[in-house]
Amino acid sequence: MISVSQALDHVFSLCDPLGAETIPLRAGLGRVLAKDATATRNQPPFSASIMDGYAVRDADSQIGAQFTVIGEAAAGHRFDGTVQAGQAVRIFTGAPMPHGASRVVIQENVTRDGDTITQTDISRTTNIRDIGADFKAGDTVQAPRQLTPRDLALLAAMNIDKITVTRKPVVALIATGDELVMPGETPNDAQIIASNSFGLAAMVEAAGGIPRMLPIARDTESSLCQALSLAAGADMIVTIGGASVGDHDIVGKVAADMGLDRAFYKVAMRPGKPLMAGKLNGVMMLGLPGNPVSSLVTAHLFMLPALCKMLGLGAALTAHTLVELTQDLPANGPRAHYMRAQIDAGKVTPFASQDSALLRILSDANALIIRAPNAPASEAGDLVDVIRL
Numbered sequence: 001m002i003s004v005s006q007a008l009d010h011v012f013s014l015c016d017p018l019g020a021e022t023i024p025l026r027a028g029l030g031r032v033l034a035k036d037a038t039a040t041r042n043q044p045p046f047s048a049s050i051m052d053g054y055a056v057r058d059a060d061s062q063i064g065a066q067f068t069v070i071g072e073a074a075a076g077h078r079f080d081g082t083v084q085a086g087q088a089v090r091i092f093t094g095a096p097m098p099h100g101a102s103r104v105v106i107q108e109n110v111t112r113d114g115d116t117i118t119q120t121d122i123s124r125t126t127n128i129r130d131i132g133a134d135f136k137a138g139d140t141v142q143a144p145r146q147l148t149p150r151d152l153a154l155l156a157a158m159n160i161d162k163i164t165v166t167r168k169p170v171v172a173l174i175a176t177g178d179e180l181v182m183p184g185e186t187p188n189d190a191q192i193i194a195s196n197s198f199g200l201a202a203m204v205e206a207a208g209g210i211p212r213m214l215p216i217a218r219d220t221e222s223s224l225c226q227a228l229s230l231a232a233g234a235d236m237i238v239t240i241g242g243a244s245v246g247d248h249d250i251v252g253k254v255a256a257d258m259g260l261d262r263a264f265y266k267v268a269m270r271p272g273k274p275l276m277a278g279k280l281n282g283v284m285m286l287g288l289p290g291n292p293v294s295s296l297v298t299a300h301l302f303m304l305p306a307l308c309k310m311l312g313l314g315a316a317l318t319a320h321t322l323v324e325l326t327q328d329l330p331a332n333g334p335r336a337h338y339m340r341a342q343i344d345a346g347k348v349t350p351f352a353s354q355d356s357a358l359l360r361i362l363s364d365a366n367a368l369i370i371r372a373p374n375a376p377a378s379e380a381g382d383l384v385d386v387i388r389l
């Protein structure tokens with residue numbers, strides 16, 4: 001059995017960044033920028049008032065000063081003249097500063113009588129935003145970057161309407177097992193509902209990929225062979241179940257018969273020991289264990305980092321943080337243990353049952369405590385490594 005980090009090295013060597021495509025900015029949420037995007041304009045494109053008030057010469061501004069209002073500047077409407085000594089232009093937030101003016105006296109700091117204003121107070125700043133204060137022409141949003149709503153607003157302001165992003169990885173998901181039926185179907189008395197593919201499909205989508213949920217493969221070589229053939233064209237194949245050592249666990253054999261170049265089978269981890277990975281006819285394949293928690297935890301630890309690499313985000317490891325433990329933990333065995341746990345008020349508590357079939361507990365968990373192989377006992381108050389879910 002290999003370690004988790006050895007398995008991850010293999011997984012990264014099985015996948016490469018995908019090609020790029022150009023899409024409308026509007027479709028950019030969650031996509032990974034593949035080429036730097038460059039601003040073609042300054043923002044703001046002119047020095048602008050940041051308040052509603054009166055634009056004057058800074059040198060004239062003092063308490064008691066009087067000005068004659070000679071015109072108006074509003075957002076989208078420039079005042080074309082030049083402000084001279086003793087003159088003011090009525091101005092609104094976002095309007096271009098008129099020539100000659102170098103301060104905006106906010107309207108709360110003046111009294112007005114016809115076209116004459118008298119300054120009653122003075123603010124510490126000039127209330128002007130300089131040209132290019134946000135960004136300048138030529139500034140870039142650098143690739144690679146997974147785009148957030150905030151990034152999309154920035155790119156829009158840069159007047160970028162199309163972006164070049166990494167193609168979305170297509171992930172074929174194949175559940176295996178005679179016992180499985182789809183949600184909504186009527187199981188017989190020996191069947192259960194195929195749940196793992198629903199969690200996995202959502203994980204793929206949330207990571208920026210496209211899940212392709214294939215029909216459930218039955219526990220026969222021909223059915224599995226057919227399902228694997230349907231995966232043609234995918235960027236990654238993920239099988240679920242049939243990975244262990246039972247008579248009906250045929251994924252390894254069938255994939256090998258179809259040409260799987262296996263990188264590893266079995267990882268020193270709990271849950272997830274019977275994990276398998278390799279390349280099937282040039283396509284990365286992950287064989288996940290069938291137990292629901294095992295499949296979702298191994299997907300979190302191996303499928304997601306592989307998708308990130310395919311998306312051009314590099315071979316990054318899942319983020320860990322140190323969190324204080326609320327209770328003692330016994331020494332760990334020889335396999336890394338990823339314990340379902342809950343972080344509350346900054347402290348982490350493992351669930352009493354760590355059975356790898358219990359989805360309710362996984363659903364309630366918001367973290368995995370990582371216990372290294374053969375880790376000594378920990379005590380309440382110790383800091384432990386945690387992955388937030």
Ligand SMILES: Nc1nc2c(c(=O)[nH]1)N[C@H]1C(S)=C(S)[C@@H](COP(=O)(O)OP(=O)(O)OC[C@H]3O[C@@H](n4cnc5c(N)ncnc54)[C@H](O)[C@@H]3O)O[C@H]1N2
Binds near residue numbers: 180249356
């Ligand atoms: N003699 C041994 N038996 C087992 C070992 C072992 O080392 N020696 N390993 C155990 C471990 S650890 C795991 S994990 C499981 C994994 O087995 P498989 O990957 O072969 O999974 P299955 O047998 O097909 O299923 C296990 C369990 O999960 C349910 N399942 C399967 N697919 C789905 C699905 N898509 N949605 C919901 N539930 C699913 C299935 O019905 C079984 O209950 O093997 C242990 N055995």
Ligand code: MOO
Binds near residue numbers: 270271274291294356
């Ligand atoms: O490793 Mo299995 O994944 O314990 O349940």
